[in-house]
Amino acid sequence: MALDKPYLDVPGTTIFDAEQSRRGYHLNQFCMSLMKPENRERFKANERAYIDEWPMTEEQKEALLARDLNRCIGLGGNIYFLAKLGATDGRSFQYMAASMTGMTQEEYMQMMVNGGRSVEGNRYIGEKK
Amino acid sequence: MAKVTASVYTSHVPAIGVAHDFGKETEPYWNPVFKGYDASKAWLLNNKPDVVFLVFNDHASAFDLDMIPTFAIGCADHFNPADEGWGPRKVPVVQGHPVLAAHIAQSVIQDDFDLTIVNKMDVDHGLTVPLSLLVGNTDAWPFKVIPFAVNVVQYPVPSGRRCYMIGKAIRKAIESFDEPLKVQVWGTGGMSHQLQGPRAGLINKAWDNKFLDQLIDDPETLSKKPHIEYVREAGSEGIELVMWLIARGAMSETKKPRVAHRFYHVPASNTAVGHLVLENT
Numbered sequence: 463m464a465l466d467k468p469y470l471d472v473p474g475t476t477i478f479d480a481e482q483s484r485r486g487y488h489l490n491q492f493c494m495s496l497m498k499p500e501n502r503e504r505f506k507a508n509e510r511a512y513i514d515e516w517p518m519t520e521e522q523k524e525a526l527l528a529r530d531l532n533r534c535i536g537l538g539g540n541i542y543f544l545a546k547l548g549a550t551d552g553r554s555f556q557y558m559a560a561s562m563t564g565m566t567q568e569e570y571m572q573m574m575v576n577g578g579r580s581v582e583g584n585r586y587i588g589e590k591k
Numbered sequence: 592m593a594k595v596t597a598s599v600y601t602s603h604v605p606a607i608g609v610a611h612d613f614g615k616e617t618e619p620y621w622n623p624v625f626k627g628y629d630a631s632k633a634w635l636l637n638n639k640p641d642v643v644f645l646v647f648n649d650h651a652s653a654f655d656l657d658m659i660p661t662f663a664i665g666c667a668d669h670f671n672p673a674d675e676g677w678g679p680r681k682v683p684v685v686q687g688h689p690v691l692a693a694h695i696a697q698s699v700i701q702d703d704f705d706l707t708i709v710n711k712m713d714v715d716h717g718l719t720v721p722l723s724l725l726v727g728n729t730d731a732w733p734f735k736v737i738p739f740a741v742n743v744v745q746y747p748v749p750s751g752r753r754c755y756m757i758g759k760a761i762r763k764a765i766e767s768f769d770e771p772l773k774v775q776v777w778g779t780g781g782m783s784h785q786l787q788g789p790r791a792g793l794i795n796k797a798w799d800n801k802f803l804d805q806l807i808d809d810p811e812t813l814s815k816k817p818h819i820e821y822v823r824e825a826g827s828e829g830i831e832l833v834m835w836l837i838a839r840g841a842m843s844e845t846k847k848p849r850v851a852h853r854f855y856h857v858p859a860s861n862t863a864v865g866h867l868v869l870e871n872t
Binding site: 479555 | 605651656657677745747791792793796823824827861
């Protein structure tokens with residue numbers, strides 16, 4: 463029987479639930495490993511080799527290597543874990559947030575200063591803006 | 592007997608910690624945020640608690656995906672600031688109150704809430720940013736802290752109703768402690784924000800302010816708000832606000848609280864900042 467997941471119709475949003483957590487366990491633990499300086503060094507020296515030590519799907523590995531955060535999230539990644547990959551790259555959180563919205567960091571920052579993204583037109587998938 | 596004297600509610604944006612630690616409080620971007628806490632800092636000096644029961648969430652610092660407890664109570668005698676990838680914040684070590692914490696754990700679990708007792712835990716910005724906002728720079732935090740970590744990262748997270756009810760159980764536990772301690776309960780996180788996906792950057796001022804109104808005047812109704820409304824209206828990370836209901840549940844059930852301070856500002860980095868100080872009268 464299908465479980466109650468009322469959040470599936472929220473646009474541009476993936477809720478990190480038990481199912482996503484299961485899919486993303488290794489991906490997120492890979493990100494977590496980057497909290498250790500020695501792992502960051504090994505990762506930076508050879509990203510592919512380090513990622514290959516983790517039992518992830520090829521799709522997950524490619525999404526990580528491409529820094530495609532939306533794809534990573536779709537494949538089970540969680541933003542607080544992915545933030546550790548961003549930190550390893552020396553990226554600010556706003557850079558990462560902007561990269562998921564298709565905006566430049568400057569545009570994104572300006573949107574926030576102007577009061578953020580409006581909820582109007584952003585409540586339901588397919589809603590008229 | 593111990594008593595709950597007041598509750599404090601505040602966002603815990605990591606960038607606020609960075610701004611504080613690097614002395615950016617007077618910069619035009621950050622000044623309005625920090626000014627919003629001046630009145631609370633003064634209030635705290637005049638209303639110093641012995642213990643703060645601090646409700647927060649861990650952001651993949653102490654708990655990774657090997658294990659995430661839904662409710663975890665910190666029973667250690669101290670908690671070190673966590674290294675979140677840039678080295679630990681240079682803020683004082685947090686001193687716990689193991690005796691009161693163990694008392695609360697015993698009482699609340701017997702009231703049917705399944706707490707995880709944690710005897711070793713580093714605390715991240717979720718806990719230390721609220722301390723910096725309310726206390727400022729210091730060599731030692733001026734009160735003991737019982738960290739209470741709530742899972743709001745991995746769904747399903749606890750409902751607002753459950754959080755509100757656990758707050759009541761926490762109040763009962765505190766009030767049955769034999770020492771005459773003044774305890775404040777702080778609820779942190781929020782307000783509206785979304786940190787992920789194409790909808791990142793969502794802010795909803797009208798919703799946030801209604802939440803503040805209702806938290807003050809009608810927490811009973813507010814506690815019944817379903818998760819989906821937080822997600823849809825206040826962003827996927829706006830769900831952190833269920834933690835504020837724990838602090839509100841710990842306040843007097845019979846008397847309306849006095850609003851000692853209220854503040855709201857957009858933005859701090861990706862987030863709407865909300866802040867309330869409520870006193871038991």
